[in-house]
Amino acid sequence: MNSGRLRLMRSGDLARVLSWRNHPDVCQFMYTSHEISPEEHEQWFARNSEAPGVWLLIYEVDSAPVGFVNISLTRCAQVADWGFYLAPDAEPGTGRSLGEAALRYAFEELELHKLCGQALGFNERSVRFHERLGFTREGVLREQHCDGERYHDVICFGLLAAEWKNSK
């Protein structure tokens, strides 16, 4: 698997990112799983693409877009949350390389102190993904998310810059 690069999302990426986000392989693992309309998606992009402390990023391998990463500062200085998804047809191994590129971006370019992730309890791939990248499972918010019918646990992950640097 070639390693890729992250770049800022542009308006030209909107249609592709919407098709990924609305795909059942992705939306079943998001907090909002309804079909997002192009108008809602454009409003989300307009709100966030220029917002301070928010980075909407496209992960490219060999110049082809294969994933999306969102990094948002929390109220605490240099502590951020992240979210991400792959193109549903991405090759095996793309997730791992996207994760590694995102951690370099977070800790080298943005100089974050800590990156935090949350996964729905049934999202086993995301749980394994965070653990493989070196995140610590910091806690479980029990039955914190309702999908309209059932409540699900939310698993919280955190990775400190010092831990990431030591593991390299």
Ligand SMILES: CC(C)(COP(=O)(O)OP(=O)(O)OC[C@H]1O[C@@H](n2cnc3c(N)ncnc32)[C@H](O)[C@@H]1OP(=O)(O)O)[C@@H](O)C(=O)NCCC(=O)NCCS
């Ligand atoms: C979460 C996500 C980014 C994790 O990526 P990933 O699935 O670990 O991606 P990879 O491409 O690295 O690995 C895919 C699988 O192929 C395996 N794999 C990795 N490299 C491989 C290779 N070279 N050859 C064959 N298999 C490989 C991995 O072990 C993984 O198997 P697993 O799911 O049993 O652990 C991805 O699953 C995704 O986009 N999910 C939908 C959206 C989502 O859940 N986002 C997170 C919300 S918290």
